[in-house]
Amino acid sequence: MRIGLLGFGVVGRGVYEITASREDMQVVRVVCLEDVTLPDAEVTRDFQTVLKDESIDTVVEAMGGLHPAYEFVRSCIEAGKNVVTSNKALMATFYDELLPLAEQKGVSLRCTAAVGGGIGWLSELERVRRVEKVNFVGGIMNGTCNYILDSMTRLGLDYGEALKQAQQLGYAEANPSTDVDGIDTWHKLILSSNIAFGVSLDRESVPAAGIGSIAAEDIANFKAHGYVCKLMSTGKNGGDRCAAYVQPTLVPTTALEAAVPTNYNLITLDGDVSGRQSFYGQGAGRYPTAYNVVQDCVSILGGRSFYCPYGKKVPVDNSEKLRYYVRGGWDGEAAETWGKAVITEPVAVSEMHEWLKKHPGAFIAAVI
Ligand code: HSE
Numbered sequence: 001m002r003i004g005l006l007g008f009g010v011v012g013r014g015v016y017e018i019t020a021s022r023e024d025m026q027v028v029r030v031v032c033l034e035d036v037t038l039p040d041a042e043v044t045r046d047f048q049t050v051l052k053d054e055s056i057d058t059v060v061e062a063m064g065g066l067h068p069a070y071e072f073v074r075s076c077i078e079a080g081k082n083v084v085t086s087n088k089a090l091m092a093t094f095y096d097e098l099l100p101l102a103e104q105k106g107v108s109l110r111c112t113a114a115v116g117g118g119i120g121w122l123s124e125l126e127r128v129r130r131v132e133k134v135n136f137v138g139g140i141m142n143g144t145c146n147y148i149l150d151s152m153t154r155l156g157l158d159y160g161e162a163l164k165q166a167q168q169l170g171y172a173e174a175n176p177s178t179d180v181d182g183i184d185t186w187h188k189l190i191l192s193s194n195i196a197f198g199v200s201l202d203r204e205s206v207p208a209a210g211i212g213s214i215a216a217e218d219i220a221n222f223k224a225h226g227y228v229c230k231l232m233s234t235g236k237n238g239g240d241r242c243a244a245y246v247q248p249t250l251v252p253t254t255a256l257e258a259a260v261p262t263n264y265n266l267i268t269l270d271g272d273v274s275g276r277q278s279f280y281g282q283g284a285g286r287y288p289t290a291y292n293v294v295q296d297c298v299s300i301l302g303g304r305s306f307y308c309p310y311g312k313k314v315p316v317d318n319s320e321k322l323r324y325y326v327r328g329g330w331d332g333e334a335a336e337t338w339g340k341a342v343i344t345e346p347v348a349v350s351e352m353h354e355w356l357k358k359h360p361g362a363f364i365a366a367v368i
Helices: 010-020 047-052 069-078 088-093 095-105 121-128 143-155 159-168 183-197 216-224 286-301 349-358
Strands: 002-006 026-031 042-044 058-061 082-085 134-140 199-201 227-237 242-252 264-271 275-282 312-314 321-327 334-338 341-344 363-367
Touching (some): 002 010, 002 047, 002 069, 010 026, 026 047, 042 047, 047 069, 058 069, 058 286, 069 082, 069 095, 082 286, 088 095, 088 183, 121 183, 121 264, 121 275, 143 159, 143 216, 183 199, 183 227, 183 242, 199 242, 216 227, 216 321, 216 363, 227 363, 242 349, 349 363
Parallel strands (some): 002 058, 026 042, 058 082, 242 363
Antiparallel strands (some): 134 227, 264 275, 321 363, 334 341
16 A cells, blocks of 8 residues: 555654554655655655655545645545545544545545544444444543543643643644534544434534533532543434534543543443443544554555445434533522532533523533
């Protein structure tokens, strides 16, 4: 396999290093803005040189962001090149377009590293779906948020210091608000649900609440009541409609999720036949993510092309009612008071997210 590598940041550099010692694949051109010199690959700023190089059969996209990643990936597929990407925003947004295009062109398009970093989550969903219906996907999907929440809870760090460390360790997105506002998890949930349920979710109806407003007093409240806060995603397969949302969630200290440290993810599925299975590993960082990119390249060499047939568009129904911890401006019914915060009576998930849009300084967390 001759690889054209787009991007030489955290993930791209990792892919280059892992493939350097392999005989079955070689990075021959790298497109990036950095001034680097590599002994065995041409480095260029000009994407067209990769596109026009007929000896390159596979392009690894590790730039992130939607543009120009979308235009580059689309052109590569159209030119008959396989694509491996770690870009969840790209895959969640253009899922309906890129999968059929790849199928039509007879090339492979894989994105295992887009969800769960080094965990073989999407590639396992692909296997699970061969045998059973998936009823649920979700869990902890963002390493940066987990790192921040874990550092605040276990080490007493303040929010800003924990975020800075996550950035230095290469976990956070270029714009970390993508992580802390829940958008990164939102992309991962949409992509996971599409693949697991064989649908195309109505993305705009999937709400996401983040952790940007969390404060030390919230952490103290959770500890006092035997809870740990995690940013969690939920996708439920209802056939002709699905529930899907991202929100901070309070789990009992005895729950598996409560024990997930640092940049680790814990992602769970529930299948008709196999029941509940959880997948645990480093959800962010150079080598875990690059590992799954290289796994996808190996899968392509072995003839595994893409995940599943893309499915019909389905509406999102978040009418399920949950109790919430709310700090800041709640004027509905409250069952308990925790310091300056309240625990609400059960509220529809959709309603709570609508309320939050009008109260952007508030912090909410579902209580499960
Ligand atoms: N910023 C992402 C995270 C990287 O923190 O999980 C991996 O997708």
